[in-house]
Amino acid sequence: MRNVDVAIIGAGHAGLNALKQVRHQTDNWVLINGGELGTTCARVGCMPSKAIIELARNYSLVSRNGNSNKNTISDLLEEVRDYRDIFVDLVLANTTDNMEENKELLNGYASFVEPDVLQVNNDKIKAKSIIVATGSKPVIPQEWANLGDRLLTSDSLFELDSLPESVAVIGLGYVGLEIGQALHRLGVKVVGFNHDDHIAGISDEIINKEAINIFSKEFPIHVGKAAHLKAEQNGVNVTSGDVSVSVEKVFVAIGRKPNIPEGLSHFCETDHQGVPIFDANTLKVGNLPVYIAGDATGQRMMLQDASREGGHAGSQALADYAEKLHSQTPMSIAFTTPNICHVGARLEELIDPVIGEQRFGPIGRALIMRSNRGLIRLYASPVEGKLLGASMIGPRVEHLAHLVSWAIKQEMTVDDMLQMPFYHPVIEEALQDALKVTAKKLAKRNIHSPELLIEADRVFNA
Secondary structure, eight states: OEEEEEEEEOOSHHHHHHHHHHTTTOSOEEEEEOSOSSOHHHHTSHHHHHHHHHHHHHHHHHHHTTOOOSSOHHHHHHHHHHHHHHHHHHHHHTTGGGSOBTTTEEESOEEEEETTEEEETTEEEEEEEEEEOOOEEEOOOGGGGGGGGGEEOTTTGGGOSSOOSEEEEEOOSHHHHHHHHHHHHTTOEEEEEESSSSOTTOOOHHHHHHHHHHHTTTSOEEESSOOEEEEETTEEEEEETTEEEEESEEEEOSOEEEOOOBTGGGSSOBOTTSOBOBOTTTOBBTTSSEEEOGGGGSSOOOHHHHHHHHHHHHHHTTOSSOOOOOOOOOEEEEOSSSEEEEEESOGGGSSSOEEEEEESTTOHHHHHTTOOOOEEEEEEOTTTOBEEEEEEEETTHHHHHHHHHHHHHTTOBHHHHHTSOOOSSSTHHHHHHHHHHHHHHHHHTTOSOHHHHHHHHHHHHO
């Protein structure tokens, strides 16, 4: 039996950030990792997906201008893997490459023998605290398992040496929509299916309609019906409602399932996903000496959240008292063209908000970029005029989402934001115009004084 102060299960972003904090408190720790080293983001997630998105965009631009692409699709896929390997190597070089194997770093899958005892290969480890940061894996319905290599996920897509002629994308969340658009721009015949009526996690009905309208111009999108798959001699048949198509392969992006170490559920309550019930403020699992962070929580599976939660779990593992995990303004971004973003409160969570809109059609910079499709919708408090949330689709709105997020975090009003500098000509002018519309509507509700109503008219017409 080996005794340590802290055992961390998982060497992804959550686990590595937990370790940073643990190292400030003790030298007696162990990091346990099953499978390949290198984080989900670097190996199969954020970074290779952004690489294929950017390379596909450039490939499409060259083809659209009537030029021949110097690189083949095979070359492009190899370049994606090169980027992937660079990002993985950067992670490893600064973390696990510097650890002593079988002492600081154990390669193997951990299971719980007791609430404070882990089995790893033939070893048992007893820890004062255990941090579960075991990540997640793509969800594959059991009835689709017989499709074999006809079925692709984010774990297998980037290993391809060539692309199929046709692909059905099942699940049009952020991952499905991003990869679907990238494959389409690389010459693959793509058709998208989504069980829900809304795509990319959009809850604002107007933004959702705008998004479906924009992306349907690139490849067919079918929403609101479940997809059913059946193996065929040369591929897969996909049916959804009255729609039936045959494709060479299927890319499945219907979500990710948390990886939970074997045995943990024997000592705690779990939810419907098998995820341990934990305190969202402290990340502690019940009364156990166990903390959980990152994708393993089954919550928002995003790198920035995994890093923040991992760091918090690491700081709490040996702390004398519990500290609350500070909340962040919700923000999500789809790196499609155009971007889709949500910030702050969702529309259905608000009571009678004031909504200001601005389309990108007349925005000069967007027009010059030949990318003036899209819409911004801002949600403001009718009482105080504070900005509460936003939903948007448009060129480079990933940057506008950050501005709005910071403003919400600082509890700024619409008037406060309008006092901020805006340059010309920039995409940010779309946000400025949306703020002016919101200010005008706030003023008309007589929330502000008559003087501010006059000022709102002046600003709106400026």
